[in-house]
Amino acid sequence: MSLVELRMLPSHAADPAIKSSLMLDGLNELSNHHYKSCEPYRRIVDGLWQGQAALQAPSLDAVPYLPVSLFKQQSLASIPASDITMTLTSSGTTGQAVSRIYLDKETSSEQQRCLANSMQHVLGPKRLPMLIADTAAVLKDPALMSARGAGVLGMMRFGYRPVFLLDENGQPDEKALENFLAESGESPFFIFGFTFMIWTQLVSRFAGLKPDLSKGILVHSGGWKKLQEQAVDNETFRAELYKSFGLSQVFNFYGMVEQIGSLFIEGAGGLLYPPNFSEFIIRDPMTWEPVPHGQTGLIQVLSLIPRSYPGHSLLTEDLGVLEFAEGADSNSARPGLRVLGRVAKAELRGCSDVIATQNETTSSERVA
Amino acid sequence: MTDDEKIFLVFKDVLKISDDVDRSTLRYNETNGWDSIGHMSLIAGLEDSFDCMLDTDDILDMSSFDKAREIMGKYRDSSD
Numbered sequence: 001m002s003l004v005e006l007r008m009l010p011s012h013a014a015d016p017a018i019k020s021s022l023m024l025d026g027l028n029e030l031s032n033h034h035y036k037s038c039e040p041y042r043r044i045v046d047g048l049w050q051g052q053a054a055l056q057a058p059s060l061d062a063v064p065y066l067p068v069s070l071f072k073q074q075s076l077a078s079i080p081a082s083d084i085t086m087t088l089t090s091s092g093t094t095g096q097a098v099s100r101i102y103l104d105k106e107t108s109s110e111q112q113r114c115l116a117n118s119m120q121h122v123l124g125p126k127r128l129p130m131l132i133a134d135t136a137a138v139l140k141d142p143a144l145m146s147a148r149g150a151g152v153l154g155m156m157r158f159g160y161r162p163v164f165l166l167d168e169n170g171q172p173d174e175k176a177l178e179n180f181l182a183e184s185g186e187s188p189f190f191i192f193g194f195t196f197m198i199w200t201q202l203v204s205r206f207a208g209l210k211p212d213l214s215k216g217i218l219v220h221s222g223g224w225k226k227l228q229e230q231a232v233d234n235e236t237f238r239a240e241l242y243k244s245f246g247l248s249q250v251f252n253f254y255g256m257v258e259q260i261g262s263l264f265i266e267g268a269g270g271l272l273y274p275p276n277f278s279e280f281i282i283r284d285p286m287t288w289e290p291v292p293h294g295q296t297g298l299i300q301v302l303s304l305i306p307r308s309y310p311g312h313s314l315l316t317e318d319l320g321v322l323e324f325a326e327g328a329d330s331n332s333a334r335p336g337l338r339v340l341g342r343v344a345k346a347e348l349r350g351c352s353d354v355i356a357t358q359n360e361t362t363s364s365e366r367v368a
Numbered sequence: 369m370t371d372d373e374k375i376f377l378v379f380k381d382v383l384k385i386s387d388d389v390d391r392s393t394l395r396y397n398e399t400n401g402w403d404s405i406g407h408m409s410l411i412a413g414l415e416d417s418f419d420c421m422l423d424t425d426d427i428l429d430m431s432s433f434d435k436a437r438e439i440m441g442k443y444r445d446s447s448d
Contacts, residue, residue, distance in 0.1 A: 085397050105397075109428070116424050127421060139405055156408055157427050161415075 006276045006304065007117050014276040016334060020060060023279055026304040027063045027312055031055045034310035037078035041066070041310040061281050061290045065300055065313040068258050072097035079104050079308045090147055090257045099258055107308035111261030112157070114305055118263040118275050119158045122251050123217060129184050130159020131177070131216070133193025133202045135166040147257060148194065154260075155192045155219070165193075165202065172205045181211060188215050194222035195252070198241075199232060207244040214246035221253045225341065234270055254339055258311050262303040264337055269325030271336025277304040280337050282322050283315065293322040293335060298343070317343045371444055375436055378413035382406055394433035410436075418443050 006014060006022060014022075032055045034041045045054055049064045057063040070076065077084065083104040090099040103111070138149040156162050163180045167173045180189075191213065193202065198220050218241065227237065234252065241247040254264040254272045264272035264280070274280055281290050282297040291297045299320040306312045319340040324333050369377075379385065379394060383401040396402050402410070411427055414436070420443040430436050 112428050116428060120424070125423075127424060153404055153408065158424060160421055161412070 007114055009276050019276060020279070023277070023302065023304065024057065024060055024063075026277075027060070027302060028056055030304065030307065030312040031057070031064060033307065034078050034312070038076060038310045040074055040076055041078070060279060060302060063302065063313045065315045066310065068099070068256070068314045068316050071099040071101060071258055071309075071311070075100065075102075076311075077102040077309050083308070088150070088257050088260065101257060101260070101311065102309050104308040107306065110305050110307070114261035114275065114277060115154065115263065116158065118265060119155075119219075121275075122219060122265060123158060123190055124188075127158060127160040128188055128190040128217070129180070130156065130162040131180060131189060131191045132156070132159075132162050132164050133166075133191065133197045134164060135168060135170050136164045137168050137170070151194065151221070152192070159190045159192070165206070172201070174206075174209060177206065177209070177211055184215065186215065188217060191216045191218040191247075193218075193220055195220045195224060195237075196222060196226040199227055199230075199237065203240055203244060210244070212246055213241075214248070216245070216247050217249040217251070218247055219251045219253065221255060223342075224339075228341070254337065256301075256316065258314055259301055259303045259306065261305045262301070267325075267336065268328065269323065269336060271323055271325060271338055273334060273336050274301075278302060280320075280322070282320055285343075291322075293324065296321050296340060299337065299339070319343060371440055372437060374417050375414065375433070375440055378410060378417055379433060379436075382409045382413055391433045396431045414440060 006019070006026075031045070035045055035052070035055055036042075044066065045051060045064050054062070054064045066076075072090075079102065084102045085105050086103040086108055088099075088101040088103065132152060132155075134148070134152055138152050163176050165173060165177060167176075191202075198218070224233070227233075238248075238250050241250055250266075252266040252270075252272070255262060259278070262275060262278040264274050264278070267273045279302045281300040281302070282295065283289065283300055284291050284295075285298050296319055299316045299318045300314065301316060302313050304312065319342070321338045321340065322335045323338050324335055376391065379391075380387070383394070383399060383406065385394070385399075393399070394402070396407060407427075407430070411422060411430070415421060418440060422439070422443070426439045426442075430439055
């Protein structure tokens with residue numbers, strides 16, 4: 001079975017044993033492809049893993065991985081420059097280097113299809129009327145058209161006749177919300193926003209209106225850093241949305257510009273679950289060995305999508321834990337990911353020292 | 369008005385192209401203005417013009433004018 005076939009299966013539902021064997025074949029094939037097509041990738045595999053032997057990994061945790069920060073320091077592509085149709089960049093704050101991800105037609109189309117597969121898992125097969133907790137200015141202002149604009153735009157494909165909650169000046173557009181709710185009646189609708197926008201705009205500025213969002217399905221992402229500073233965790237967030245708006249269908253997701261198309265979506269136990277064509281491993285930050293469930297470590301993400309750039313196996317700068325939802329049988333249940341946040345000042349050690357010294361690390365921004 | 373003309377009117381309006389452009393050369397990410405934002409404007413325009421709602425797969429598949437013509441053929445019953 002190939003990526004295409006894995007993508008055709010119902011989202012997040014592949015049998016774990018079949019999935020991991022398919023993932024391994026697919027990832028090994030990608031390692032071979034990038035080894036042949038990307039010079040820096042080949043040097044890293046030769047230098048830090050045992051060269052070509054590492055291209056036939058016997059298990060998922062033996063697949064060579066790159067630190068995600070490498071995409072900020074080096075131009076990493078597995079296609080000729082003439083085939084690049086799009087370059088994605090992360091939303092680095094001022095002074096930070098940004099990741100540069102090179103796409104050709106094939107990889108960008110595969111990203112879109114995989115994303116659609118994951119979104120249909122949450123929204124159903126039909127596009128739903130869409131509310132966006134943002135301003136349309138993010139699509140027009142080049143300064144905002146980095147990760148935030150791209151995230152909004154990417155999600156707009158899954159909604160119908162999108163309506164923005166904020167006007168062009170970033171002020172609440174109460175009339176737009178009223179009209180939207182009057183038109184949608186009793187039908188379900190889709191709400192998208194970055195987590196901090198949902199909290200600082202939707203919750204803080206619309207709660208007084210008491211709009212009924214009980215038919216809404218909220219999908220949000222972007223990380224919890226800003227909310228943690230206000231002591232808002234996932235439970236508080238969900239409780240407030242329910243109390244203010246009757247909104248109970250709430251899905252957080254974890255994804256990054258370096259692996260667009262692969263969404264880890266919130267499910268049982270508030271944990272994040274990878275789609276059929278992706279996987280994750282938690283590694284000990286001192287030894288790089290995989291750690292057992294319940295133990296904190298760095299999150300490694302694996303995806304079958306990246307073909308135009310060597311991003312199929314990446315060590316992130318995020319800390320996480322592999323857990324099983326409460327009450328689930330750890331022998332049969334699918335493991336989920338709990339993201340604990342960013343490593344304060346990402347510092348690579350051990351066998352990645354070579355890369356770390358060549359490339360001073362900076363933190364990467366998560367995007368939709 | 370034929371479907372072809374209805375579709376072209378939307379393209380003309382969104383992409384600011386002239387009447388005599390060779391329609392078979394219009395392609396996503398190649399034709400000026402047909403980027404990912406332009407794409408969403410085209411979809412909204414076609415949905416208004418045909419009074420329909422496109423499937424997500426069709427939005428992803430619409431990579432050229434010819435492809436748009438093929439896809440919109442599926443939605444013609446709901447218009448006019």
